[in-house]
Structures are given as C-alpha cells and as structure tokens.
Amino acid sequence: MAAVPGDPRLAVDRSLRERVPPLLTDLYQFTMAYAYWRAGRHQEPAVFELFFRDNPFGGGFSLFAGLQDCLQFLRSFHFTDEDVEFLRSVLPPVTDPAFFTFLKCLDCSGVTLRSVPEGTVVFARVPVMEVAGPLAVVQLLETSLLCLVNYASLVCSNAARFRLAAGPRRRLLEMGLRRAQGPDGGLTASRYSYIGGFDMTSNVQAGFLFGIPVVGTMAHSYVTSFTSLEEVWPQTLNAANGDQVDFISLTKGLLARVCVLLKAEAGKIHEGELAAFLTYAIAYPHNFLPVIDSYSVDCSGLLNFCAVALALSELGHRPVGVRLDSGDLCRQSLNVRQVFKLCSEHFSVSTFDSLIIVGTNSFSESTMADLNKKENEIDAVGVGTHLVTCSKQTSLGCVYKLVEVRGRPRMKVSEDPEKSTVPGKKAVYRLLGTDGHPFLDVVCLAVEPPPKPGQPLSYYLREEDTSRSVTPTQVTCLRQEVFTKGQVTYPLCNAKETRANAQSSLQTLDPKHKRLQDPDVYTVAVSEKLHKLVSEIQRSCTNNSSTNFLLSN
C-alpha cells in the first residue's frame, strides 16, 4: 500500500494482523470435516448462523464488530503443505490420505457470507452472520470466525457503554495495551474501542495501522528519574517571537510568585519534579501536559506545573494541561481548576482558562458514570484495564449453529430451551416507528417476502404461542451479502468510517434501550412462518412421529 499510514484518505486500514492461519481452530473441526468427507457429505450445501444469546454487560444492545477480520480470513483461507503435514501428524493414523489432498485444495470460493455491517447496533438472538457453503468448509470456519467476532464485538460494545457513561462531551483515551491479552489483544482493543466511541489511543501501532489519533506525554518514571535542576539541559527556550530566554530563571521566579499566591510552602516542592517538567516543556513547549501526582499534587506537582505553564505562556507558548493518576480525582480536579482560575486572574493569563484536566486511575464503567453525579472538572479520561479486559463481562459468548443442510432446516431441540436453535435459512428485518427509532427486529425465513412499511405484520415472541401485530413506518434489511465466490463484495471501511457508522447506528437507538442499568428490552421476534416451522419440528420431536426417530417406523 503506497499511501502514508494513518492517512485518512485510505479507504481501508492496514490489516489488523498477520494472516490468521487456518490451523487456528479447534481440532474437532478437522475430525468432523474428515467424518463428513468420509461419508461423502462434505460438499452438501449447509448454512450456519453466528449469534449471541444475551446482550453483554446486562445492557440492552451490542455493537457488531470483527467483520473486516473475518473477510480477510475468508479471502486468504487455505492450507499450506506444512499445515497439512501437521494435520497428518495429529489426526488418527487411519485417516484416508486422500483427505489431505482434499484439504490442500480447499478455499472459501464456495462460501457466501451474509452479515450485519460492521459497527451496527445488534441484539441478542439476532443471527448477525450467515455462513453458507459446503458442509465441511463452513464447519472448519467456526472457531476462527467466533474468535474474530467475539472479542471485537465485546470490547466495541464495552467502549460504547463507557462513551454513554461519559457523556458526549468528555474526551476518552484508550490506554489498555499493557493489560490486554498480549500484543494482538491490545491492537484489537485499541481498534474496537475507537470504533465503539473512544477518541484516542496511547497505542502507537494502532495509530500506525488504523489511523487512530495517538496521544501521550509522560509517566511517573520520567518525573522520578530527575533529582535536581542541574539535570535540565538546554536551560534556555525560544519564545514565540524568537528570543532566547533563560527558562529556568523565568520559571523559578514564577514559582516563587505562585507559592505566595497559593500560600504554599516552597520547601515542600520537589526539585526533581520541577526539573522533569522543565525539560519536557523545553522539548515540547506546545504539548505540555505533565502527570502531577508523582509526589504530592497540592504541595508540589500543581505548583511546579503552574510555574512552568506560566513561563511557557509568557514566552507565547500554550500549555495544554495536567494529568491526575491517583486518589480522589473529582476532588483534586476541582482544586486544580480553582488554582488555574486564580493564576489566570492573578497573572492575567487567559490560556489558563482553557487548560485541560486528564484523569487516569482504574476507571470502570461505574466510576465513569459517577463523573456525571459528582462535581468535577475532568475534561478527558484515560481507561485501560476495565475497558480492554471487559472485566464486567469477559466474554460475549457468540455461538455458531447449523440451521440448514441440503435445503432442509436443522434445529437443535435441547432440554434447555435457551440452548435450542432456530432452524432454516433466514432474513432479518429491522422495523422503525414514526419516531425514527428501531423498535423490533423480526427474523423471517429467507423465502418470505420482506415486511412492508405501512402494512401490518404478524410476529411471535420466543416461547409465546399467540401472534402479535405491528405496522412499521420503515423497514430495513439488516444483513447483506459481504463475501461470495472468493470475493469481498462489501465496501470495506477504515476505522474512522466504521466509528462514524457505529455512532450513527447508536444515535438512532431509542435512549430507553441505551440505559446502562435496567434498559428496556428491545424486541426480537420471529415471523409467523418461522414460528410455524419451529413448532412443527418441536412437535415432531416430542410426538416421536418424525422420521428423525429411529425404530419408530
């Protein structure tokens, strides 16, 4: 790709990762593929569906993500000779050698993927992907597709909830790389947190690959590495007008005045911290945003910041703000803002009115939501562990279920109704009301005509036997063909575009479904025809009258 990395004009991001190898799957996919092959069933047309059973985090919705990775996986799916030799070594010795020849020729040219677009709001039990193709091939794809969708959708949904908790104004920074599941987990987290509603990341590689804005200034180690002003070099800084100024003397003078203004004890101020701030400001006079709690915010960090920031302002540079990383951030931010105001007035420095306060201290969804309840002056929040590990719910629990073979619907009729599947090849429609909000997703058989705006539609809720009726104002078909005959047929979007799609999909959702606690349940229903099919299969199972039952004939 010749374009500059991160160039917003890039239609598609760089690949999220190296090619996902087709061996990155569960062994049983191969033993099943072999058994299908041995029985001559491997080419039978089959349809699988991917869905999850509950909206994550006790919420009312999810964001669907991971599609682009799935498409790249399908496009490059093939076994190398080395892959096949390894499979030969782990599959039982009785495996017919012709099966390995078959594997060597496999690709996804016979597979068609229909999917909800990436970044769409989706709900539990809606089949978000439909994978159709030769039985052995679509079976082999299961684990890899689940692996690519599960975490991407989970962390994207988590980010969307953090965004809802933070409100639209506050800037959100993802900084979870060090706590993610390894390098690729960290990259996936950065990408999908951005798509879910974060503004920036600390992860440079994510900026490189996906064009996500990257930010960061300094850690405590930078501050504690300095001990005295003797370490400050160069000691001068050029003013905006080009004059070279002794920056240390200027700052020391201002520090003394700040101490007087704030009635602070000069003796408690940490010289190493001041040295750290000075060197950083000299290096980056337009990007001065230090962490101010290495020793004591009130007795040292805030005073040192004000002195250096006032010196920068005096030279015509614009300091950016401060970062707070421990303790009661709300209380501290109020105090910091008050000091900024005092300095702004006392020193007549208007830039101090717009200094930003960044908070980073183990933010969870609930402490983020607290920011809207407690008085505070935090403009931007950095989130790491709880975002990327999805500590509130660590897995989305996506599943991949067989719904049709050779044109015949297949259904798992479990003793646990939660685990029963819905048979048949389907279409999914989203119905919108007069207010423009979607209010019902209806799952139909693929052969049914789509619901029409302005016309009443009968539908059934799960485990109800009486139909209901509704008249939609608008109807959209939720899934589209995105891959067929070995080709991606879906306009790939870069992270920024997908983020915009996700935000606009969230925007149309009624706020009652977006409440973080106790949201109104969004209705997912089945069509009359599909309900009838489910009932028939269930009845045939309990009546033992079906040819599915052995020895009954």
Added chain:
Amino acid sequence: MAAVPGDPRLAVDRSLRERVPPLLTDLYQFTMAYAYWRAGRHQEPAVFELFFRDNPFGGGFSLFAGLQDCLQFLRSFHFTDEDVEFLRSVLPPVTDPAFFTFLKCLDCSGVTLRSVPEGTVVFARVPVMEVAGPLAVVQLLETSLLCLVNYASLVCSNAARFRLAAGPRRRLLEMGLRRAQGPDGGLTASRYSYIGGFDMTSNVQAGFLFGIPVVGTMAHSYVTSFTSLEEVWPQTLNAANGDQVDFISLTKGLLARVCVLLKAEAGKIHEGELAAFLTYAIAYPHNFLPVIDSYSVDCSGLLNFCAVALALSELGHRPVGVRLDSGDLCRQSLNVRQVFKLCSEHFSVSTFDSLIIVGTNSFSESTMADLNKKENEIDAVGVGTHLVTCSKQTSLGCVYKLVEVRGRPRMKVSEDPEKSTVPGKKAVYRLLGTDGHPFLDVVCLAVEPPPKPGQPLSYYLREEDTSRSVTPTQVTCLRQEVFTKGQVTYPLCNAKETRANAQSSLQTLDPKHKRLQDPDVYTVAVSEKLHKLVSEIQRSCTNNSSTNFLLSN
C-alpha cells in the same frame, strides 16, 4: 527450522507470534525518550523493575511467564524506516530531526535483562525482571514487556489454580480459543494454560507451534447435521481381523438389546444422532468419543453411544468415551458410569470399564473444585471462557518502575504507601527451610553478599521498623542474567520443559500457600541494608532536608 513441528526434541518452540513491532507501545514512551534525548540524558544507565502488587485471584502465589516472548522482543527490537516516518508524523513538529536518526540506530545491545526463569512460582512485590540499560531505551521497552508478561503470567497462574482445583489425576483440556481476545490471545492462552498445568488443548495452531497435545472429536452441529441412517456411508467397517462387517445392522441389533437392558423406549431414540455416531465411528474406529447431549442423554445419546461402542468392541476396536456438555454433569456422569458397568457385565465387554467421561460446561475454578466435593465420574474436563479470559481477575496489574539512574537509587514516595516503590539495583534470594519448602523471599541490594545457608539473616517486613531474623537451610538466587549485549544468555525451553519446570516449582511450595481460598501469606521481605535505604529516602522527603527539595538551599 528443519525439525518437524511439535517435535518434542525441538529445544525451543516456534515463535509464539510474528515479531512484536516496537511501535506496539504507548506514545508517551516516545515523548519521554525524546525529552531524555533532548536533555542529553538518553544514555544514562538506568534500571527498571517489573513486578505486580498482589497475587492474582486472591491466591497465595503466581507463576511467572512470558519471558521467552520478551527475549524474542528484545532480540529483534529495532525501528524500520517506515516506523520512524510514522513517529515523525505523530510526534510534535518541533521534534528535532536528529532524534529520528537516533531512533533508526537503536537496538537492545546495551540492555541487560535479569529475570526469574519462566514457569517459576513468584509472589507479589518480588521484582521478577530487572531491565538495565540506557535510560531512553529501557523506558521505550516498558509497555511491550508489560504486555508480554501480564497476560501470560495471569493465565498461567489461572491454569495452575484450575489444576490444583482439579487434583492431579483429572485430565484438563483447554478449549478457549473462541472466547479469547482474538487469535493471538487464544494462542497465548493455549501455551500458558499448558505450562500452568493443563494436559491438552483443542487449538491446532498451538499444537503446531508448541507441541502441545491436541484433542477433539465432534460438536453438536455434527450430530444435528444428520437426520437418518440413509446418510451413513460407507455402511461397513473392517473388524480388527480384517473382516468387513455391516456396521449399521450390527449396531441396530445391539441398540435393541441395550434398550431392553436399560428399559428404554426405542421410540425416543434420535435416528440422526445414531447416524452421526455411526459415521464418526466408521471414520475413526479407534477415537470414538461423541458428544451425547444433543437431544437427551438418557433417552437417546447414551443409548446410541452404547450401541455403537459395543459394535466397535465386537469388531475388536476400542471406543474411548463420551462428552457431556450441558446440565448437571456430576449427576449425569454417575448415571453414565452405571450404564457403562451394566453394559460391561451384560455384554461381557471389558473395554466398557475404562471408558472415559469428559465434562465441558462453563467450568470455573469453583465448579472445578466442586468436583472434589460432589460424587461424580468425570475423568477429564474441558475449560474455555473462565480459563482464557481469567474472569475471576482479568488483569495481573504488572508495573515497571524506575529504581536507579546513574548508579543512584530512585524511589517514588507516594502519599499512598501501596504505590511507593523500593529503590536501588537488587538481588532476590529465596530461602528454604529444613522441610525443603521455600518460606521467605528476601530482596537485597545488589551489592550485598548473598545470605548463607546455616547463617542467621536479619530482614524487615514492609512497613515494619523492627528486624526479624531467620536461618535458612538452603538459599537460591531467584533471578539470573538472561539477555545481555544483544544476546539471549538463557537456555530457552520448549513448552513441555517449561511446563515441567512450573510443576516442579509448584511442587516445592508448601501446600498452605497453594490453598485456593485463604492461603497462608508467603513472606516477602527486604534486607537490613535495603530497609535502611528506604528509610533514609523517606526521611529525607518528609524532613525536606534533601537536595531533592527545591529552594531549600
């Protein structure tokens, strides 16, 4: 590498992942590196330590893992021209161009890593890694090293707890790929779950790369894809003696006899399930271990299994067992075992005595531990979500702290004593008692002579001001040099060897520290000299008498 993948003779596994790019880090590492460089401090010798503050999962220990990945990262650490151009685009425009020339020449030839060996039992607050080298370089390594150690150690420790909960006898299968944080998260999980004490994985790529035993047979989709015996092909199976036998007729006859024996209703048996079992057994007569709960264990799956397994036995093949994937596994396993015994006696088939029962249904550490309390017949357990996502505690919280610059100890003196660091370049010794169990890790200054067996040693506990004394029977030095002058100086082990090391390290640990609930706390102490250094620095901070304090002179 010419050796066959997975070959146990391989001294080292294949690389866990593609080279970790040096941009996979937080941006502030670069802004800090620049500020150091600008101040002429980038070459100053510095020492960072990596440790975690609390043992994970409320336990008494952790396993240290991720070292091999760190070594590969250090060995290959360098910036490509493209990396540097990207950095140029994201760092502030005032960044001196000479800094980018400096970056292009950077590598880890000046870095020395001292580390606890991979797979060693470690405890909170023991610095497991010490990274020494030029200040700017060792600062740049922070995020990547944390990312490589954090999750690896967490999931390895989690696996060790599952192993302790399961007891030594039960076979443990890791099968979390689909619930992991993407492909690489899944690979990391498989590798370190094995090292932590699991026996097998479902992840084929993990078998390919690391030689972990890979297992798997069939999913529910395989069972539900069949509807009738007409789909069974071929219908014959060769007996061990070479005779070709009509396997369907043989099995149907046995099924009728099983129904009589167990007083089961033949009409409730699912023909599609029998067809699935038959085709699988015909494909893999020596590896027959079907999932038997697709419809009903008692009314269909178990009966079908027994019929097919008896038919296999009659032909001289040896069926393996069954998998239960839903419901009350303990209760079901008792019932299944009873049926196996009945069949063994009634049909005089001794292989039925050794059939194994595999359980896989959202196992957590606590449901695993329950298996030791409730009567059950489960021989092997598959664990996915709770193992790989470490749902009980999703992050180890490793940190990387500066302890020395230019030979001078550095310490963060936080208002929160938990967040204060321990200064200075150190050595760590593990003291063993007469019973052979380690009982104390003592952190000393590197310049101190090591504690000697049979000689009393004074030590201090954190936040205590009176010394204690102890006489160890044995003393081991916990860390060793593993990387220096650009070379790995540590004998790299493959996964199997590291697993053996981990198990033997766990073996020496006193059971009281291994209790999953309320373990006895293992003592981590500091030497008299180190305690003195900490006290001095703390005193100088509170007395304001140090030159660290500005304006005091």
